[in-house]
Amino acid sequence: MTSTLSDMESDEHDARTQLAALRSDRAALADRVLQPWWWDVALGALVFLFFGSYATRNWLLIAAALAVFLLGIYGLVTYYRRRTGLWPSADRPGLQPLLRLWLACCVAWAVAAGLGMSFAMPWLVAGVSAACGVVVTVLSRRSGQLFVAQLRGEL
Template sequence: MTGGVSDREAAVAQLQVLEADQAALAHRIVQPWWWDAASGLLFAGFVSSYAAHRAWVVLLALVLYLAGLRALVAVYRRRTGTWWDARRVGPVQDRVRLAVRWWAIGCAGLLALGGAAEYLLDLRGTMVVVGVLLGTSVALLGRWVTRVYAAGLRAGR
């Protein structure tokens, strides 16, 4: 029976299943709060390492930062069974890209100011403060991006 009531009911049922799957995915992709906190702490630790004024400390901090990120990604994938690219978050990606662009500009500016204060003005510990500020911003931005993406999935956008 083509075009009949049963075809319409089947289509409605399939659409409801797709919407339920989309809502379940939106719920599943939101990482726990500690994931964002850990990524922020890792970034804060790396940036703060510049306060040591030793190249080997910065290199070690970079290795620990990258290893920590890799571990966080592995935990996320194991927990959710998926991975999504924050640079391609569907219909909300313009909002996300704009926010990340402004964050990157602010990050670069803060790193430049902190580096100048730490190394040129010899204000020891400035990079620790910069690290804490940027680590906090990484955690908050990560949380915001995930929430925006999940809301977009729930809304079917």
């Protein structure tokens, strides 16, 4: 019976050691998953560039802005994956309100762009595009902070 008790204590010790190692790995991951500030700013600038290109009403410039947007997004995603070794899921606790806010921003932009293009008000399209760029910058930062909090077990 003593050997069985000793085996159970050994197994418990091993389990605690493994759990501590997992917690340490999660903490290390949490330290590296938050993107640098310039990443959020670059994302916001890409959104502004693409959305704002509609103010020109020139389909060639809009297509060029789309190409820059897609290449920029590809570059940001590639950088993030190389830096962290992962890409976070959009199905995370606390992220849904941020996604709803981004959807509302896109709807507002679409309405403003429709009005701006219909009534020759490029300043309206550019202004709402700039606001969307700022919103996506803030939402990107907040999303990263939520991911860190999730990994640290704070959510």
